[in-house]
Structures are given as C-alpha cells and as structure tokens.
Amino acid sequence: MFSIDQLHTLVQTLTKSEKRYFKLVCSLQEGDKAYLTLFNLLENQLEGGGALYEVLEKQFPGSSVEPVRKHLYRVLMKALRLYECEKTTENKLASLMQDARILFAKGLTELGFDQLEKIKKLAMRTEKHLYYLMAARLELQQLVRTQFSTLDETQLLRKQQQWQTVMQREQTSHQHSALYEILLCRYWKNGLVRSMNEQTRLNDLLLEEHQIIARNPQKNSFEAQRLHLHFQSVFFLMTNDAEGSLRAFYDLHELFQRHQDLWTDTPIYYIHLLDGILTDLRGLQRYDDMDYFLDRLATLTALPEGLSLLARYLTFIHRLARLNDTSQTADAVALVRTVASTLERELPGLPANVVALVRLSVARTYRDGGQPTLALKHVNAVLNDRATAGRTALQSQLWYNQARLLNLMIHTDLGNLDYLRYELRSVERKLKADKKLYQVERSMLSYLKGFLMGKPDTTFIPTVQQLADEPTERQLVLALGLAKWAADNCRNTEASQKQLVD
Incomplete structure (x- = not known):
C-alpha cells in the first residue's frame, strides 16, 4: 500500500x-x-x-x-x-485496443475489425510486436464468434501463420533483450572485468548473443540492431576496450538518429546510450569530445518527469567528472552548489546506482575543494543506505568499494588516525572475503598502512600513475581522483616530517 x-x-x-x-x-x-x-x-x-x-x-x-x-x-x-493516453505509440495502441473491444461489445463488428487493422499496421511499422499479437489474437477470437463468416480456411491459415511468425520474432527479440539486460546488470553491479573468471563468464554471454543473431531472420530491424550494438558497446566497455566500445556507441548513435520515430516511446535506451558514450570518452580522457553528447543529454527535458530527472543528473555527473578530472576544482564546487538546495529532495526519484554516483561525485568534489566534512556526509549516506534490498545487496554494488576507499581517503585528510586503523582492517577483511582486492585497492591499503606507521610508501605516486594507464584500473583511479590525492597527501606528509625534523 x-x-x-x-x-x-x-x-x-x-x-x-x-x-x-x-x-x-x-x-x-x-x-x-x-x-x-x-x-x-x-x-x-x-x-x-x-x-x-x-x-x-x-x-x-x-x-x-x-x-x-x-x-x-x-x-x-x-x-x-x-x-x-495519446502521447506515445504504445499508449495510442492501447487506446485503439480498448476502442476495438468496446466496438465489438456494442455489436459494431465491422468497425472493430477496421480498428484492429489499424493496430496491426501501426504495431508492425513501429516494431511494437506485442500489440500486433494482442490485436491478431483478438481478431481470431472475434472471427470465432462470427463463425468465420468473412473469410475462408486459406485466409484463416494465413492469419494464423502470420501470428506465429510475429510471435517467433518477438520471442527472439525477448531472448536478445534478456542477454543484454544480464550484461547490463553485471556492469552496473560489478563494473569492469578485473579477473579471468569474470572474463570467462562474460565470453559465455557473447557466444549466446552470436547464436541468437545467427538465427534471427529480422537481424536488420531497428530493434535487432539496437540490441546488438548496445550489447557490443557494454561488452567492450566491461572488457576494458574503450575504443571498441566507443565505436559501437557511435554506430548506435547514428542508428538512433536515423530512426528517431522508433525510440521516442522508450527514451531510456537513448539516455543509456549517451551515458555510455560519455563514460567511454572520460575513460579515454577525451574531454573535449564530451561537449556534443553532454548537450544532447542536457536537452532531454521534454521527457516524463522521472526520465527528465535521470537525464539531468547524469549530465551533472559527467560535467562534474570532467571538471574534477581536469583539476577545475573551483568550477566543480560551483556546479555542486547549483544543485545543493534540491539534491536531497530529488535524489529519491533516481535509481539507487545513480544516487550513489551523484553522492560520490559530490563527495569527491568537496574533498578536492578542501571540505572533507561535507564530503564525508555524502560518503556516509552511501555506506549507510538501506533503501535497497539490505546491506548484503548494497555491498555487491559497483560503487560500494569506491565509497569505502573514498571514506579512507577523507579520514586520512582529517587526520582521524584511530578511526583509520579500525576502518583499514575492516575494509581489507571485506575485500579479501569478497575476492575483490584488486591493484588499486591493494596499493592504497599498502600506502595507508605505511602512512599510519609513519613510513609512507614513496613509490605510491608512480604506482598510481601506472594504474591510471591500465584499462582495468583507470575507471576507479579517475573516479577517486587518486592521482591528485596521492600527490597532495605525499606532499603534506613530507612537509609534516620535515617540520618534525626541524
């Protein structure tokens, strides 16, 4: 309720x-x-x-x-x-279906069949096959009621065969969609592939996708091409092939531009497309190329309120990322202030992963801007979130580890050494238990252990620079702003040690 x-x-x-x-x-x-x-x-x-x-x-x-x-x-x-009711093709089709049922109920059978023909033609033209199937099924039901008075057996068989053909086409599309949804779920939950086991599991999905395409007679339809290019782009993204992913995203964007009438009813896919392109461009550090796609994302204001809000905050995330990555900290803080008054009220209307990314982006901005207390507020909001399916599900998210690492960085800046010792042990245990102690995490924990003992690792800065060049680690290095933090922290530590010696 x-x-x-x-x-x-x-x-x-x-x-x-x-x-x-x-x-x-x-x-x-x-x-x-x-x-x-x-x-x-x-x-x-x-x-x-x-x-x-x-x-x-x-x-x-x-x-x-x-x-x-x-x-x-x-x-x-x-x-x-x-x-x-009349704003989208699906709503129009639903209204026409309701009209047809009313006409049949009132005995206006001929008008009802005319309405069903309109539905079937519109559904096939816009690739809304489920509505074709519903209309065709209702047509067959009404033909039974009229004792097939308007057609012979050959015509009946033709209608049944057409229904079966469209049904098989929709089933293939559903199987393709299911694979893409599984891939997308893995990306949003776990991020990029960082082990051979994850790579093997991903290759199994790729093989299944090739098999579906091979048996799809409508492989050149907009829906089939959209699903294939979406799948390819996310697959390349997860396997750290940003160039390949970007090529697939550009092909996808061109496909969307050619068939705008076929996706305006489902703009979420176009939002995902722009988000993916911007993510790839950031990973490749091609910040100047982001402008066009940021403008496209920012102009999606005529969507339903929930999608409009999603587009607005994804635009905010990518603009903030570019400012942070290029050390434009003052501009980044100013951008955060533009949403500060409405942030808490609007965040509940966003998906959980976007909420976390917004908070972590804001936290990173405040940390870079010398406001660690405000940064900590947003990190704690991510770590303490119970709005999803509980803490176990929360910890499986891509952004949970990022939040814990950012939490360690902020407490290091604040000089909370007692808390840092406790939290460092907790994070290490958790990462080892989940088998997610990858290179960035391992290097950072090693540095902080030395930091607490007064012997910070002098190779930490070149190590971070090396990790930033590795596709499997670059995304996390960029998200944390680790290169800048490493340089600042090492410099401050050296200055403190020098004062003690003097």
Whole structure:
C-alpha cells in the first residue's frame, strides 16, 4: 500500500501541465473535494517527513486523512492516464485496443475489425510486436464468434501463420533483450572485468548473443540492431576496450538518429546510450569530445518527469567528472552548489546506482575543494543506505568499494588516525572475503598502512600513475581522483616530517 510520503513524492514530481490537467479533471467532478485540499497541501509542502505530518495533523486531525489519501491517489492516477493516453505509440495502441473491444461489445463488428487493422499496421511499422499479437489474437477470437463468416480456411491459415511468425520474432527479440539486460546488470553491479573468471563468464554471454543473431531472420530491424550494438558497446566497455566500445556507441548513435520515430516511446535506451558514450570518452580522457553528447543529454527535458530527472543528473555527473578530472576544482564546487538546495529532495526519484554516483561525485568534489566534512556526509549516506534490498545487496554494488576507499581517503585528510586503523582492517577483511582486492585497492591499503606507521610508501605516486594507464584500473583511479590525492597527501606528509625534523 502506498504511503502519504510516496503520494507526496508523486505530487512533487508533477509538471505544471500535469497539475493543470489534474485540476481540470477535478473541476468536472461534483461533491466533496477534500482530496483537492490534500493535493494542494502536498503540492505546497516542499519538505517531507516530520514537517509534512505536522501540517497534515492540523488539516486532517485523527485518521480522517486516510480515505482522502486513497481517493486522491485514484483520481490523480486516472488523470495521469488520460493525460498520457495519446502521447506515445504504445499508449495510442492501447487506446485503439480498448476502442476495438468496446466496438465489438456494442455489436459494431465491422468497425472493430477496421480498428484492429489499424493496430496491426501501426504495431508492425513501429516494431511494437506485442500489440500486433494482442490485436491478431483478438481478431481470431472475434472471427470465432462470427463463425468465420468473412473469410475462408486459406485466409484463416494465413492469419494464423502470420501470428506465429510475429510471435517467433518477438520471442527472439525477448531472448536478445534478456542477454543484454544480464550484461547490463553485471556492469552496473560489478563494473569492469578485473579477473579471468569474470572474463570467462562474460565470453559465455557473447557466444549466446552470436547464436541468437545467427538465427534471427529480422537481424536488420531497428530493434535487432539496437540490441546488438548496445550489447557490443557494454561488452567492450566491461572488457576494458574503450575504443571498441566507443565505436559501437557511435554506430548506435547514428542508428538512433536515423530512426528517431522508433525510440521516442522508450527514451531510456537513448539516455543509456549517451551515458555510455560519455563514460567511454572520460575513460579515454577525451574531454573535449564530451561537449556534443553532454548537450544532447542536457536537452532531454521534454521527457516524463522521472526520465527528465535521470537525464539531468547524469549530465551533472559527467560535467562534474570532467571538471574534477581536469583539476577545475573551483568550477566543480560551483556546479555542486547549483544543485545543493534540491539534491536531497530529488535524489529519491533516481535509481539507487545513480544516487550513489551523484553522492560520490559530490563527495569527491568537496574533498578536492578542501571540505572533507561535507564530503564525508555524502560518503556516509552511501555506506549507510538501506533503501535497497539490505546491506548484503548494497555491498555487491559497483560503487560500494569506491565509497569505502573514498571514506579512507577523507579520514586520512582529517587526520582521524584511530578511526583509520579500525576502518583499514575492516575494509581489507571485506575485500579479501569478497575476492575483490584488486591493484588499486591493494596499493592504497599498502600506502595507508605505511602512512599510519609513519613510513609512507614513496613509490605510491608512480604506482598510481601506472594504474591510471591500465584499462582495468583507470575507471576507479579517475573516479577517486587518486592521482591528485596521492600527490597532495605525499606532499603534506613530507612537509609534516620535515617540520618534525626541524
């Protein structure tokens, strides 16, 4: 059951036009409109949590808010469905399906069949095969009701064969999508391949993908090409072939530009495409080439609110990464300040991995900007997050290790040596247990152990520079800002030791 907090979040994410449409729907209804009072309250109350409940208690004493809350949710969702019904091809197809069912129910069989033909043609043109299958199945059901009065057996067999052909095509597409989703899940959860075992598991997926393509008669369709290029780009990215991944992403971007009418209903794939290109360009340190794709991502403001928010924060992450990587710290801090007032309110509307990346990017910026306390606040928010499926699931995320390493770096800057000793042992145990003690982690832990004993490793800076040149380690080195931190920390340590000697 949805809570008042979730309803408050829903209201806060509405666009101005959605709010106007909702109020127009409300004006057509008669009777008590306490639900509209609740809507106005949730719209005007920007702060959630305890502050929201205090206002609700005054306006709706006792438990009187419960029936109002439920009714508001029903009316609001109905209004949003009506508002969206003609905006996308899928919504148009769904509306046409509903129209066809109504026409058949009213006995207007001929008009119903005409409607189904429209659906099938639109579905095939836009590669929405599931809607074709639903329309074709409804057509066959209605033909049974009419005792096949309008066609002979040959025509019936042709319709059944066409349904079977489209069904097989959709099944192949589903299998291809499933492989891509598994690959994408591994990338978001575990990051780049950093061991032979991970490489072997990835090669198994690649072999399966080749087999699916070989038996796909529609391999030149937009959907088949999109899935293949997406799969290739992420595969190359995970196997540290940034050049190969970037080539696949560029091919994918060209494909999207040629068939804009076929993906506007599912813009999430275009967002993932731009995010992948920007990630590759950063990994290759081709920062000037990022401008065009950053502008493309920043212009995706006409999307549904959730996707628009995702595009905006991915743009923020990549712009912040470029500023941090190129040592433009003052500009990076200024960019963070532009979102500081809305950050906590908007983050719950983003996927968990994006929330973590936003916080870690902000934490790295504050750390580089000499504000370790603010940096620590965001790192702790990542480490203490329970919003996902619990701590075990959280620790399997790509960004969890990054957060723990960044936590060590910040406490080193703060000089919290007692805490650092405890946390260093904890991190090492965890990484060894998970078999994730890779080169960056090993080098950093070794340096910090020496640092705590007053004997910092003098080879740490060249080691970090060497790791930055290795594809398997470069992404983490860049994300942590490890090269700059190593230089600053070693310089400060040398200065401190010199003062003690003097």
